[in-house]
Amino acid sequence: MIELNPLAELIIMNFAIGLIVTISLNIEVGYLRIPQFGRLLAVIAGAIIAAAVPGRILALYLDLPYGAEYVNHMYNAKIVMQINNFLSKNPLLSVAVFVAMLALAAVAGGIIGYLCAYPALRLKGSYLGITLLTFGEIVTSIAWNYQPLVGGTMGVYMINPFAFVGGGSSSLIALITLAIAITLYLYAEILARSPFVRMLKAIRDSETAAEVYGKNVVKARSQTLIIGGSIAAVGGALWAIYTGRMSAASYTRLTWTFWPWAFMMLGGVGNNLGVLLGVLLFTLVRTAIIQYKYAITYIIPIAPEWLEYILVGLVIILVVMFRPQGLIPEKPTLTFPKRTVEEIKKRIELSQKESI
Amino acid sequence: MIDVTLIVKAVIYSISVALGAVGVSIIYNATKTFNFAHASMVGWGVYIVFAFFWFYRYPPELFLPLAFLFSGFLGIATYIIVNRRLIMAKASDINLMMSTLGVDIILFAFLNIFADYLMYTHKIGIAKGFVLETWDPRIDVLGIEIRLAWIIAPVAFITIFLSLYTMFSRTKLGIAMRATIENPELAQLQGINPEVVYLFSWFLGGGLAGLSGGVLGLIFAGKPTIGMETVVTFFAGAIVGGLETVYGGFIGGFLVGLSEYLIPSILAPITGSWVNSYRMVIPLVMMALTLLIKPSGLGAIIEKRLR
Numbered sequence: 001m002i003e004l005n006p007l008a009e010l011i012i013m014n015f016a017i018g019l020i021v022t023i024s025l026n027i028e029v030g031y032l033r034i035p036q037f038g039r040l041l042a043v044i045a046g047a048i049i050a051a052a053v054p055g056r057i058l059a060l061y062l063d064l065p066y067g068a069e070y071v072n073h074m075y076n077a078k079i080v081m082q083i084n085n086f087l088s089k090n091p092l093l094s095v096a097v098f099v100a101m102l103a104l105a106a107v108a109g110g111i112i113g114y115l116c117a118y119p120a121l122r123l124k125g126s127y128l129g130i131t132l133l134t135f136g137e138i139v140t141s142i143a144w145n146y147q148p149l150v151g152g153t154m155g156v157y158m159i160n161p162f163a164f165v166g167g168g169s170s171s172l173i174a175l176i177t178l179a180i181a182i183t184l185y186l187y188a189e190i191l192a193r194s195p196f197v198r199m200l201k202a203i204r205d206s207e208t209a210a211e212v213y214g215k216n217v218v219k220a221r222s223q224t225l226i227i228g229g230s231i232a233a234v235g236g237a238l239w240a241i242y243t244g245r246m247s248a249a250s251y252t253r254l255t256w257t258f259w260p261w262a263f264m265m266l267g268g269v270g271n272n273l274g275v276l277l278g279v280l281l282f283t284l285v286r287t288a289i290i291q292y293k294y295a296i297t298y299i300i301p302i303a304p305e306w307l308e309y310i311l312v313g314l315v316i317i318l319v320v321m322f323r324p325q326g327l328i329p330e331k332p333t334l335t336f337p338k339r340t341v342e343e344i345k346k347r348i349e350l351s352q353k354e355s356i
Numbered sequence: 357m358i359d360v361t362l363i364v365k366a367v368i369y370s371i372s373v374a375l376g377a378v379g380v381s382i383i384y385n386a387t388k389t390f391n392f393a394h395a396s397m398v399g400w401g402v403y404i405v406f407a408f409f410w411f412y413r414y415p416p417e418l419f420l421p422l423a424f425l426f427s428g429f430l431g432i433a434t435y436i437i438v439n440r441r442l443i444m445a446k447a448s449d450i451n452l453m454m455s456t457l458g459v460d461i462i463l464f465a466f467l468n469i470f471a472d473y474l475m476y477t478h479k480i481g482i483a484k485g486f487v488l489e490t491w492d493p494r495i496d497v498l499g500i501e502i503r504l505a506w507i508i509a510p511v512a513f514i515t516i517f518l519s520l521y522t523m524f525s526r527t528k529l530g531i532a533m534r535a536t537i538e539n540p541e542l543a544q545l546q547g548i549n550p551e552v553v554y555l556f557s558w559f560l561g562g563g564l565a566g567l568s569g570g571v572l573g574l575i576f577a578g579k580p581t582i583g584m585e586t587v588v589t590f591f592a593g594a595i596v597g598g599l600e601t602v603y604g605g606f607i608g609g610f611l612v613g614l615s616e617y618l619i620p621s622i623l624a625p626i627t628g629s630w631v632n633s634y635r636m637v638i639p640l641v642m643m644a645l646t647l648l649i650k651p652s653g654l655g656a657i658i659e660k661r662l663r
Contacts, residue, residue: 303469
């Protein structure tokens, strides 16, 4: 199997995951201005479902312990290894398991999104942002403390659905994640040209006006939250599968909520191409900092990790202060290709001339 | 058997939460900015007390005013560099929130750099995990061992409460602040400069964050992430008390702090000790319930009753 250079793999994986999560954020924030400070919630829900459910079902099927022993750190590694052994002999089943993991995560994320619709109806602005942030913290706290779910503080190992390729399965996962990210990007682009998003933008710009024209604001809001939640949950599940471990400690509000916000604000809120650019720039700079950390520490005697933080913070402040529309500002999207629009224009002009 | 230490610690913790929550609501009321940078300002408060204590070896309580001043200046810097321009440009509250988030991330990075500096340059091995409580002077009163923090924290709390009360009701600046909060345009017509009010509220808010951090450091283990971990509780205190009222922060902070600390200890003998690990969930649930049932918080209800 192909094995990527570890650096390339890291860039691809970080970029793909960042793109997936940021796109989901952009659908909610860019098109409907929901202050989604609880992105972490859907992401961690996806990771939890992917870690807790398929492994247990396979353990049940293979007559392995699936209850409390499954998540016990004494047995978990052994059980997961046996499952991986079994999966490595059944490539077709493995792929089915992988698809099922993502599907389950998407459903979980969708349910989370639907549940978030209730506070989103009642609250506005910073109040809603704080409520969503709180929900994320509650779920993280439960995942961290409730051992039977995903092993609590010890975490659990993930089953590897690509064990059958032998070495280089992590490269394969990175490439598949990239493919999924690109697919989701294209989906978001198609969505951006759809009547649905035009309606969302109308609601965003003036809720009353949209209601006057008979648009169901409540339904639109919950649909948007469901779409965003499912996409983010898929991102969380993919990250857990890639790292091979699900531990609640690695899902913090900083990395899964605030950084995607920074990516989105840098690129341009409400613009998928901008989001892509923002994620790409951040991923490259972050990888460069990690790559040249010894050289950097040699020049400035601080840990490069904090340099990364200062950079993210500065970008957020500078973008908010001087370029709130981002690098690529949002433009009205054309429903038809430009040529078709021009043709229609010409035809209208012609008919006007004829009538004169 | 009532554990005295537990209750005293719960009260000191609540004092810290209440001070932090009041800081959040002062800044929110004056500038409509929900201050995420509170987390790092709290962290800086903890570290200022620790650093001064370590180099001068006086009781740590002595340096609480310094923590107040330092974080207050962080607040002023945040206002002058970031917040002022955004308020003038009439930025949306999401953008205001995001800008303070950026400030928070930068302050957090510098706090960690400071901790690294203490650890590697000054060879303080415990700079990233210290317990100030062990150096707290103890006094023996009638056979009960009392720590200095047990006296200083309530005194600091009452001082802050009384001075805020006096300021808002007696001084020109306090009344100007109230007027600006109620109606900025009308206040401006009366010759009140809103910038002074905004600046002062950022100073007060930041300072209270630093002070609450200093108090927190007296009873909990200090580490760079201490602010990040407790800031959600501060938000909870501010919201349960009512974000729109300044005094609500005192009530909400106390309620949230006491229930976070005492409910698990009361439940633990009945349900088993697993309850203790869910301590963090209590303030979060309280906050979520307040937001969903009565977003204006307890303070608004009490204010209505009093009228």
